[in-house]
Amino acid sequence: MNTSEQGLGWTPAKRLQGKVAVVIGAGQSPGEGVGNGRAAAIRFAREGARVLAVDRRLESAEETAEIIRGEGFECVSFAADVTREADLARALAEATQKWGSLDVLHNNVGVSIAGGDADLLDITEENFDNVCRINLRGTVFACKHAVAIMRKQGGGAIVNVSSAAAVGKYPYVAYKAAKAGVVAFTEQLALQNAEYGIRANCVLPGLIATPMAVDTRVREWNQSREQVSAERNAKVPLGRQGTGWDVANAALFLASDEANFITGISVLVDGGRILNRI
Template sequence: MRLKDKTAMIVGAGQTPGPTMGNGRATAILFAREGARVLAVDRDLESARETVEIIRSEGGSAEATEADVVDEASLKAAVVYCTGQLGRLDILHNNVGISVTGGDAPVTEISVEAFDRIMTVNLRGVVLTCKHALPLMRAQGSGVIVTISSIAAIENYPWVTYKASKAALVTLTQQLAIQNAEYGIRANVILPGLMDTPMAVDNRAKAWGQTREEVVAARNAKVPLGEEDGRCVGRCQCRPVPGLGRGPIYYRCLSARRRRHDLQDRLSLTPLSRRQKQHAQNRQSGHTGGRQQHAATGTRHLGRKSRR
């Protein structure tokens, strides 16, 4: 078990009603199967408790608590609850986001109210959760922050606020990695594509006037592995935690138009990321130049770069 004796706080571990399982609940269950003690956090406490019951039915360890990412006091209370009930906080997993349900629209149609609400949930919520989790991780000298962004951050996407907020999570994660590496803390961000979850598929079907089956079929037609690609990303959500090196690690759920390594290349080979990498190396070594160490930021390839 790769997460044995680790404590994981999953923000957004409840479930949007629908025929499939959401990312937050699936992540909580997978972490528990890997041996983690899980704190399921959600604004819907009953839904978080349902996640806990699933974990316990499989022999795992989990607790539930209520918090809303738009309410800083509740986020702080959730972090305090985690350390009080489970003893420490090893893994923070941020998995909250809204788009069309929050009134998102193209840039020429977006309202101020919708823009502010979506940014509050998708971006500010992550910032405030990290604000209260980081002091505890720094004090214990270790920790991992995993945040769910979206492929919409770098791809063409019709709704402006969701795209902007998810892109901001990528740069936020880079900053978290750089500024907290000296404390033994890693920050990682995952950019999944269209997952077959109630929030992703059902909301799109409603917004586009299509059936769920039509949305899923259109998505699968763009992905070589069809439904299997989503399951791969689900497994990847556990992988950054045990120790694959420091710095943001970007997993992808991409269409047939883009090979697995292309996104990694685009994000890791920019002049800015090279400067950030060198800066982090200098901080770790205490001098300029010298032998290169594994950086506190930047990305790394997982597996072969060649095509399957």
């Protein structure tokens, strides 16, 4: 995959030079385009970070790591299931042991339709629990182990990916509830850890043309990719879906020292779609 063909994933600023970043959800689902997590891992590496690319599927994390190493930057892949606290603890310990610190944690795991999300009258206990376990509990326990490390070292930055669905219209129940929980948790995280020099912020992507978002709907709805994309594009005031690079660029800013007086906020990356509710 040629990730630089769009010209959106490179700047010479080196905002994360010398830092260690763990990106959880750094692989991606099969399909066209670049996912948010892969874009963030690449973006962080291009800005000077040493990156631990974490994903449930090691082969997908390794694909990300190979892209980064192929560009001359440092990245190691690591397999972890976010529904298992021990896996998350091992991932964060691995980065710290390998490189001596943990400066950035980026949580970019989410599932909706593919996890069984549905309308309130159709949702099952099993599917509701599954979506919340992945989207909310995984973020909470990754932060638990990151904070323990960051408090000892005297600081760090955490960027959690929630969703515009947390604050806007969304048809299904579990994803919205879980992602709203990520926002509330991040605010609490920021407040309780500011005295330790730890910042915590959220990115709220809107309609982004990632494999997870578009290709999953193509399969589930039995529509063409063109149909799904046209439907989504029409809902955005800017006239198009965003890309993984748009989300990664917001995450990069919040992870960098340029945002060193920013904590506890949620940044919408949605092309103005939230304005449609006004």
